[in-house]
Amino acid sequence: xxxxxxxEARKWRHxxxxxxxxxxxxxxxxxxxxxxxLRARGFPDRQAxxxxxxxxxxxxxxxxxxxxxxxxxxxxxxxxxxxxxFATPHHPLPFLFAKxxxxxxxxxxxxxxxxxxxxxxxxxxASGPWDAAFVRRFLGRTVLYxxxxxxxxxxIALIGIVxxxxxxxxxxxxxxxxxxxxxxxxxxxxxxxxLVPVVHFSxxxxxxxxxxxxxxxxxxxxxxxxxxxLGLCMALFRRR
Amino acid sequence: xxEILSTEGLCKDFGRRQAVSGVDLTVRRGxxxxxxxxxxxxxxxxxxxxxxxxxxxxxxxxxxGRRIRFGEYRHLERIGSIVETPGFxxxxxxxxxxxxxxxxxxxxxREAVGRSLSLLGIEDTKQRVGHFSTGMRQRLGxxxxxxHEPELLVLDEPVNGLDPAGIxxxxxxxxxxxxxxxxxxFLSSHILGEIEKLADRIGIIxxxxxxxxxxxxxxERMSRQYMELHxxxxxxxxxxxxxxxxxxxYRVTEPExxxxxxxxxxxxxxxxxxxxxxxxxxEMKTMRDSLEDHFLRMTEDGQ
Numbered sequence: 001x002x003x004x005x006x007x008e009a010r011k012w013r014h015x016x017x018x019x020x021x022x023x024x025x026x027x028x029x030x031x032x033x034x035x036x037x038l039r040a041r042g043f044p045d046r047q048a049x050x051x052x053x054x055x056x057x058x059x060x061x062x063x064x065x066x067x068x069x070x071x072x073x074x075x076x077x078x079x080x081x082x083x084x085x086f087a088t089p090h091h092p093l094p095f096l097f098a099k100x101x102x103x104x105x106x107x108x109x110x111x112x113x114x115x116x117x118x119x120x121x122x123x124x125x126a127s128g129p130w131d132a133a134f135v136r137r138f139l140g141r142t143v144l145y146x147x148x149x150x151x152x153x154x155x156i157a158l159i160g161i162v163x164x165x166x167x168x169x170x171x172x173x174x175x176x177x178x179x180x181x182x183x184x185x186x187x188x189x190x191x192x193x194x195l196v197p198v199v200h201f202s203x204x205x206x207x208x209x210x211x212x213x214x215x216x217x218x219x220x221x222x223x224x225x226x227x228x229x230l231g232l233c234m235a236l237f238r239r240r
Numbered sequence: 241x242x243e244i245l246s247t248e249g250l251c252k253d254f255g256r257r258q259a260v261s262g263v264d265l266t267v268r269r270g271x272x273x274x275x276x277x278x279x280x281x282x283x284x285x286x287x288x289x290x291x292x293x294x295x296x297x298x299x300x301x302x303x304x305g306r307r308i309r310f311g312e313y314r315h316l317e318r319i320g321s322i323v324e325t326p327g328f329x330x331x332x333x334x335x336x337x338x339x340x341x342x343x344x345x346x347x348x349x350r351e352a353v354g355r356s357l358s359l360l361g362i363e364d365t366k367q368r369v370g371h372f373s374t375g376m377r378q379r380l381g382x383x384x385x386x387x388h389e390p391e392l393l394v395l396d397e398p399v400n401g402l403d404p405a406g407i408x409x410x411x412x413x414x415x416x417x418x419x420x421x422x423x424x425x426f427l428s429s430h431i432l433g434e435i436e437k438l439a440d441r442i443g444i445i446x447x448x449x450x451x452x453x454x455x456x457x458x459x460e461r462m463s464r465q466y467m468e469l470h471x472x473x474x475x476x477x478x479x480x481x482x483x484x485x486x487x488x489x490y491r492v493t494e495p496e497x498x499x500x501x502x503x504x505x506x507x508x509x510x511x512x513x514x515x516x517x518x519x520x521x522x523e524m525k526t527m528r529d530s531l532e533d534h535f536l537r538m539t540e541d542g543q
Contacts, residue, residue, distance in 0.1 A: 003343040010340060014331050080327025084384065087291055088344040089317040239293055239311065 024064040025113035032121025070169035073160025103153040154229040241268040250299035261448040274439030275428040282448040283428040320390035326381025330370030345388040356383040374401035395427040436531040470523040480517040
């Protein structure tokens with residue numbers, strides 16, 4: 001298993017997509033700079049401009065991360081490397097789990113970086129000394145949402161395995177976003193965790209999601225969704 | 241001789257289409273088995289089933305004397321394979337690609353990668369595989385298949401995209417592996433000349449059925465002698481052959497060329513009858529069927 005994990009990590013390390021993910025994760029810093037510029041100019045509708053920027057960023061980041069996830073899965077099919085992979089004396093499951101582990105790590109790292117960038121941006125913008133309670137709350141939420149975000153990995157894996165080509169995978173992911181977009185009400189910044197519990201989400205139109213972590217039904221649907229998706233991945237990622 | 245690979249009634253259906261139908265073949269240790277077939281004959285599907293990539297609809301595969309159930313994978317450490325075009329991670333170098341394979345095959349010796357690369361004459365450079373030519377990728381595919389020193393090599397069209405020098409090199413390499421290291425080689429190809437030069441035995445697959453399995457000595461015996469005639473009017477010559485000489489086993493291969501498979505000892509009589517019948521004979525020579533002729537004859541029915 002360690003050999004498989006090391007191989008997966010190596011494939012990722014040499015990929016140029018890691019730089020795209022890194023750049024995408026640091027965009028909150030640019031947003032903070034944009035806010036500074038808006039303040040300096042005394043822009044009349046500053047909040048609306050910030051909201052719009054954040055929405056575009058959220059959408060772009062989501063696609064970037066799907067691109068990263070699909071890179072791990074659908075490229076194996078696209079480049080024909082899945083055949084030599086399955087021609088090795090290993091069961092397909094360790095490959096699936098190694099790929100999921102790498103995807104989870106990358107997504108979590110990207111999410112963490114985003115939050116760190118947002119936090120740094122907030123610090124830059126803050127006029128007075130920052131509140132210790134705010135920092136604790138902020139970091140707590142960061143860890144929580146990073147964990148939730150990691151649950152996206154099997155969903156992305158599923159798209160990658162089913163579509164088998166990166167471009168098709170991205171199109172499907174984009175379709176999902178467009179489909180879910182009208183349901184979302186307030187803060188697209190939390191788009192990522194909201195996309196995961198599709199079942200729960202579709203039942204509660206207008207669901208804000210900011211209290212997702214503290215609602216039991218949300219967690220149950222997350223768990224069910226996670227297990228179902230993982231099961232599907234296991235069923236599909238095999239020699240046929 | 242020990243049977244390394246054998247199949248019994250191997251079938252694969254894709255919906256209503258039967259890609260492979262009742263294939264029974266045997267490959268013995270140390271031999272080079274050529275698997276011949278036209279495009280779409282079922283070569284790759286058979287190879288996919290042999291390497292455990294595709295589940296057979298029916299039939300069995302036995303490897304190293306043991307029947308293999310679909311989903312088993314331990315025996316794969318004894319097999320090196322190229323299935324379809326060899327796939328590589330384009331953003332990695334040749335060495336990095338092979339090193340991933342080395343880890344997955346459980347080869348502890350790191351030097352194995354360098355040995356495999358030099359065996360196929362691949363320079364260990366920083367160039368990424370994404371920039372490799374088709375021929376280079378093919379070589380790298382063979383290098384990967386050989387990396388863990390397998391007992392059985394299953395190669396699907398291994399010389400595709402190689403230049404003549406590369407083809408010769410691969411031929412020498414595979415021959416050497418079989419003769420010196422007793423490695424069994426199962427290779428598919430549609431390049432008949434290559435198979436003819438390399439294989440100890442040949443299986444011909446057509447429309448998913450293994451229609452013939454022969455060794456080269458048998459092939460030698462089976463290859464038919466014929467008389468090739470270059471005439472001015474092949475249609476008229478055909479008429480004369482049938483009605484004046486009673487020859488029915490002949491083929492018109494080109495508008496002015498015929499091949500006669502019987503009464504070869506009566507060349508003078510054939511010549512005389514054609515000339516007196518008003519057909520000028522430009523050339524007459526006795527020849528023997530090549531593997532290509534044999535293959536085409538075997539697979540032309542129903543085309």
